[in-house]
Amino acid sequence: MAEALVAIEDPAVLPDTVGVRQPRRFTVLFWIAVVWLVLIIALAVFASVLPLDSPTQVFACIPNSAPSWHHLLGCDELGRDMLSRIVFGARVSLEVGFTAVFIGLVFGGTAGLVAGYFGGKTDLIISSAMNVLLAFPALVLALAVIAFLGQSLRNVILILGLLSIAPLARLVRASTVVYAQREFVTAARMMGFRSRRILFREVLPNVMPSTLSFAIVAVAVAIVAEGALSFLGLSVRPPAPTWGNMIAEGSTYLSENAWLALCPAAVLCLTVLALNFAGDGLRSFFDVKDSAL
Amino acid sequence: MTTNDALLSVENLVVEYPVGRGRKVHAVSDVSFDVQAGETLGVVGESGCGKSTAGKAIVQLPRPTSGSVLFEGTDLVKLDGDQLRRFRPRLQMIFQDPVSSLNPRRRVEDIVGDPLSVWSAELESSVASKQERKAKVAEVLEAVGLDPVSAAGRRPHEFSGGQCQRISIARALVLEPKVLICDEPVSALDVSIQAQIINLLEAMKARFSLTLVFISHDLAVVRNISDRVAVMYLGKLCELAPSDVLYRTPAHPYTAALLASIPEPDPAIVPSTTGRLTGELPSSIDPPSGCRFRTRCPRAEERCAAEEPVLREVATGQRVACHFPLVEARPAAPANVASQQSA
Numbered sequence: 089m090a091e092a093l094v095a096i097e098d099p100a101v102l103p104d105t106v107g108v109r110q111p112r113r114f115t116v117l118f119w120i121a122v123v124w125l126v127l128i129i130a131l132a133v134f135a136s137v138l139p140l141d142s143p144t145q146v147f148a149c150i151p152n153s154a155p156s157w158h159h160l161l162g163c164d165e166l167g168r169d170m171l172s173r174i175v176f177g178a179r180v181s182l183e184v185g186f187t188a189v190f191i192g193l194v195f196g197g198t199a200g201l202v203a204g205y206f207g208g209k210t211d212l213i214i215s216s217a218m219n220v221l222l223a224f225p226a227l228v229l230a231l232a233v234i235a236f237l238g239q240s241l242r243n244v245i246l247i248l249g250l251l252s253i254a255p256l257a258r259l260v261r262a263s264t265v266v267y268a269q270r271e272f273v274t275a276a277r278m279m280g281f282r283s284r285r286i287l288f289r290e291v292l293p294n295v296m297p298s299t300l301s302f303a304i305v306a307v308a309v310a311i312v313a314e315g316a317l318s319f320l321g322l323s324v325r326p327p328a329p330t331w332g333n334m335i336a337e338g339s340t341y342l343s344e345n346a347w348l349a350l351c352p353a354a355v356l357c358l359t360v361l362a363l364n365f366a367g368d369g370l371r372s373f374f375d376v377k378d379s380a381l
Numbered sequence: 382m383t384t385n386d387a388l389l390s391v392e393n394l395v396v397e398y399p400v401g402r403g404r405k406v407h408a409v410s411d412v413s414f415d416v417q418a419g420e421t422l423g424v425v426g427e428s429g430c431g432k433s434t435a436g437k438a439i440v441q442l443p444r445p446t447s448g449s450v451l452f453e454g455t456d457l458v459k460l461d462g463d464q465l466r467r468f469r470p471r472l473q474m475i476f477q478d479p480v481s482s483l484n485p486r487r488r489v490e491d492i493v494g495d496p497l498s499v500w501s502a503e504l505e506s507s508v509a510s511k512q513e514r515k516a517k518v519a520e521v522l523e524a525v526g527l528d529p530v531s532a533a534g535r536r537p538h539e540f541s542g543g544q545c546q547r548i549s550i551a552r553a554l555v556l557e558p559k560v561l562i563c564d565e566p567v568s569a570l571d572v573s574i575q576a577q578i579i580n581l582l583e584a585m586k587a588r589f590s591l592t593l594v595f596i597s598h599d600l601a602v603v604r605n606i607s608d609r610v611a612v613m614y615l616g617k618l619c620e621l622a623p624s625d626v627l628y629r630t631p632a633h634p635y636t637a638a639l640l641a642s643i644p645e646p647d648p649a650i651v652p653s654t655t656g657r658l659t660g661e662l663p664s665s666i667d668p669p670s671g672c673r674f675r676t677r678c679p680r681a682e683e684r685c686a687a688e689e690p691v692l693r694e695v696a697t698g699q700r701v702a703c704h705f706p707l708v709e710a711r712p713a714a715p716a717n718v719a720s721q722q723s724a
Contacts, residue, residue: 270481271476271478271481272484275474275549277442278440278442278472278474279469279473280469280470280499285499289495290487293484294484294486
């Protein structure tokens with residue numbers, strides 16, 4: 089048997105056995121998502137130079153009027169132009185959503201990576217800290233921060249960022265634990281790579297996709313949470329529009345005029361969907377699927 | 382055998398893991414062996430016998446509980462993190478799962494080239510520039526039988542298991558190590574691919590003048606590649622002998638049982654039932670007293686439970702840890718045994 093093993097000649101190795109690469113393309117869905125995102129961002133950036141009514145101008149049209157040529161998305165209960173409010177609201181909402189989640193990603197992600205990779209006492213300390221953060225009542229935290237630091241958009245971002253640290257840290261930690269046990273990490277250590285390099289070059293790229301998918305949803309949650317804070321008078325004060333406070337205000341008129349809440353909610357929903365599709369498209373384009381034997 | 386010119390010398394290696402409530406797994410218990418420069422030492426044993434743990438303890442991942450690992454006279458166990466790091470390029474390891482041992486997100490040229498870019502500045506090697514590194518990567522990829530042009534830009538999932546193992550070997554060899562520890566390098570592969578990889582390892586051993594520690598549960602594979610073979614059972618070394626001696630005249634009852642369990646690819650042969658192992662592998666949390674093999678040993682007597690056998694020489698180069706070995710100790714080895722040693 090042993091002799092039989094050696095007798096087999098080493099055949100030519102590479103060309104015919106390697107899988108054929110398929111040309112990769114972006115799907116139509118991806119392009120629709122990209123167009124939507126570009127549109128929303130462009131509208132938010134150029135809101136002040138667009139021919140729109142002021143978002144706070146009451147009786148710009150008849151209250152609760154249906155969409156018309158002059159007011160494409162109709163008017164709210166005070167006769168303010170809905171399109172204008174959504175466009176101006178996008179500025180605050182997108183800023184709050186992305187910045188807060190970015191803060192969460194940087195701090196929570198790093199904490200999760202370190203906890204998951206080093207394990208042991210480091211993990212215990214970081215995980216306990218994250219559990220404390222998770223257990224801390226969100227509203228009390230918000231009230232405390234506003235009370236001490238004052239009411240401003242920056243502080244709202246700070247609160248939501250702080251709140252998104254723990255869930256992101258947990259998620260990143262969980263997937264880091266999985267990858268830290270893989271043999272390529274052992275191999276990297278064996279080759280004398282330093283921990284920082286292993287964390288950011290070997291583990292992070294593997295942990296990133298699932299984290300980003302979650303982060304996109306977290307952006308939506310942060311945008312809605314901003315609305316809730318705004319409703320409680322802890323965020324941007326009405327009448328300044330944000331998607332969140334439009335949904336919150338509109339929901340009180342749900343039985344009379346559902347449009348007021350549904351319209352900003354639909355825009356938010358489409359934006360998050362678009363982010364997801366765009367993310368998926370990019371991911372499959374860069375082909376980072378896991379290998380299989 | 383215990384001369385000082387051994388390239389790698391493992392002495393009284395112990396690896397234990399706590400499993401809670403003060404109990405611990407005795408993964409490797411008091412194992413000692415030497416590896417001479419240029420030789421291939423096979424390590425065999427059934428799963429859970431601690432052979433992989435011993436291999437990993439040699440490269441200090443994780444560090445052993447006690448004992449020493451002398452590499453060119455330096456005790457790796459005593460080195461601190463940064464000193465140990467400087468030794469890392471000289472001891473490399475390849476793993477059982479070729480897919481898990483390659484980062485799915487990185488391209489082959491990065492996987493193989495990274496060790497060079499990490500070390501080129503520190504080791505003042507001849508691969509300081511990017512072009513030189515690229516040339517070196519191509520050279521090594523070619524050496525392991527991959528086409529550097531088409532392979533470099535691909536990711537591991539585009540390769541088969543055998544090809545992934547070639548990439549692993551290339552990555553280990555790019556730093557030009559002295560010792561290569563192969564932890565079940567062919568167990569996850571098809572038999573035909575196994576032969577290719579083993580031939581490749583032999584070729585690389587000659588080309589890069591490597592010293593191999595070849596860990597496997599497959600006796601046929603180990604016989605094929607090893608100069609000497611160490612047999613492990615439940616964290617202990619049972620027998621250590623030159624390959625042909627061990628396979629012809631096993632001294633430890635466990636070695637004999639292992640050899641008897643190799644299936645013969647001949648339907649005419651009636652499998653013998655004698656010497657076959659019965660019973661379960663005891664728990665390594667609470668290993669048997671005395672000789673650890675006594676619970677399954679056909680030759681076990683009272684003495685085996687009371688007294689732990691130590692490794693002793695029964696024939697030239699053949700050492701066994703057994704009170705009642707199948708080969709009786711002789712004062713002087715006969716000439717025919719001595720001649721087998723030279724192989």
